Amino acid sequence: MNVLLIGSGGREHALAWKIAASPVLDKLYCAPGNPGIANEAECVDIEVEDHGAVVAFCAEYEIGLVVVGPEAPLVAGIADALNEAGIPVFGPTAAAAQLEGSKGFTKDLCDRHNIPTGAYMRFNNAPKAKAYAREMGAPIVIKADGLAAGKGVTVAMTLEQAFEAIEDCFEGAFGEAGAEVVVEEFLEGEEASFFCICNGINALPLTTAQDHKCVGDGDTGPNTGGMGAYSPAPVMTDALIEQTMEQIIKPTLQGMAERGTPFTGVLYAGLMITDSGPQLIEYNVRFGDPECQVLMMRLKDDILMLMKAAADELLWTMSARWTDEAALCVVMATKGYPGAYKKGSAISNLEAASAVHNVEVFHAGTALEADKIVANGGRVLGVTALGATVITAHDQAYMAVDLIDWDDGFCRRDIGWRAIQREK
Ligand code: AMP
Numbered sequence: 001m002n003v004l005l006i007g008s009g010g011r012e013h014a015l016a017w018k019i020a021a022s023p024v025l026d027k028l029y030c031a032p033g034n035p036g037i038a039n040e041a042e043c044v045d046i047e048v049e050d051h052g053a054v055v056a057f058c059a060e061y062e063i064g065l066v067v068v069g070p071e072a073p074l075v076a077g078i079a080d081a082l083n084e085a086g087i088p089v090f091g092p093t094a095a096a097a098q099l100e101g102s103k104g105f106t107k108d109l110c111d112r113h114n115i116p117t118g119a120y121m122r123f124n125n126a127p128k129a130k131a132y133a134r135e136m137g138a139p140i141v142i143k144a145d146g147l148a149a150g151k152g153v154t155v156a157m158t159l160e161q162a163f164e165a166i167e168d169c170f171e172g173a174f175g176e177a178g179a180e181v182v183v184e185e186f187l188e189g190e191e192a193s194f195f196c197i198c199n200g201i202n203a204l205p206l207t208t209a210q211d212h213k214c215v216g217d218g219d220t221g222p223n224t225g226g227m228g229a230y231s232p233a234p235v236m237t238d239a240l241i242e243q244t245m246e247q248i249i250k251p252t253l254q255g256m257a258e259r260g261t262p263f264t265g266v267l268y269a270g271l272m273i274t275d276s277g278p279q280l281i282e283y284n285v286r287f288g289d290p291e292c293q294v295l296m297m298r299l300k301d302d303i304l305m306l307m308k309a310a311a312d313e314l315l316w317t318m319s320a321r322w323t324d325e326a327a328l329c330v331v332m333a334t335k336g337y338p339g340a341y342k343k344g345s346a347i348s349n350l351e352a353a354s355a356v357h358n359v360e361v362f363h364a365g366t367a368l369e370a371d372k373i374v375a376n377g378g379r380v381l382g383v384t385a386l387g388a389t390v391i392t393a394h395d396q397a398y399m400a401v402d403l404i405d406w407d408d409g410f411c412r413r414d415i416g417w418r419a420i421q422r423e424k
């Protein structure tokens, strides 16, 4: 089978690496890809926003499955265009991608189906949003409704911060995404990410991971797309996974099917494990980045077969097995990220880092300049290791990180700290 993978981040490099290992793969293409992905796939220059061009490419190159990595093309309806053209695609329609595309949509769905989540209200103007925040009191969470690259959420510890976040949204800090605002109850607990592959009302539970959203050590500083991850997340016991399936995932899929927008693809539940059980913080309609990197390192089965089975409505025939080992990914980013940063700084010694036992270096925002790798984005590399424990995986990953020469790069030094504390 020929496969077209859409995307250019660390998540897509991990997917490309795993898909390339599939015995049922003939040829892998990636649009647009990156220099790391180019080791696994032929990178092709198609305008992903031009759905007609994607469909035409698939017809010409006899693509048997399109795998969509990021959320933006899904929310823009790329799966709808492919479905219409009869090309198998792994990823939800635009209507089903609203689970990530609109926080208000998901909160309303939770409300209708009694899915545990924080109390909330939706607003289209600042005065009413502020009044509700005042009534609820701080801490309180302010969310731009639409897609904001993981940056549209403010956990406000004071009312002043909440008011400022509300004003930012309505003054256009997140463009259209902030034209509506969700004001949400602050949930206390430990966060975990849980992933399922879904088709309609069928869900194949995958595994768990924990992300590190803040830019600084000790979970300080502004939120990012994710500075590192590990899997599995020990906070998610089998009993909590079962509870999440019954109370959160299944009613969501049922609700989506009932409203005529069944969900196909990866459903990623961002959870807060509170004293009263798992509560939904948000859904994403794709693998996490960098969670995908750790998941692909631990998956023993063929990801391509799993995704194809979902696209062909044969998911119920499949299972997914995971190594008992832990995987841990350290994201290396350009200094300045998640704020402004410079592009073009040189990165070297990647071969030595990749040669460390059980380590894969996944590329995100890299580019080739005169045959040399340079930084070309905020999050640039995902140095990922497998180990018997989170501590071993951590040590292997940082050994590789420390071999990389990149003056303009930085990373958090404490990825995995919660699990490591538990192991110690
Ligand atoms: P999101 O983009 O919705 O995942 O939010 C980004 C981060 O904000 C989450 O990973 C949490 O750390 C935090 N967050 C979001 N919603 C809440 C909430 N209701 N209570 C506490 N923290 C939250």
Ligand code: GLY
Pocket (backbone or CB within 6 Å): 150, 211, 225, 226, 284, 287, 288, 289, 290, 291
């Ligand atoms: N790492 C968080 C996300 O992919 O949304």
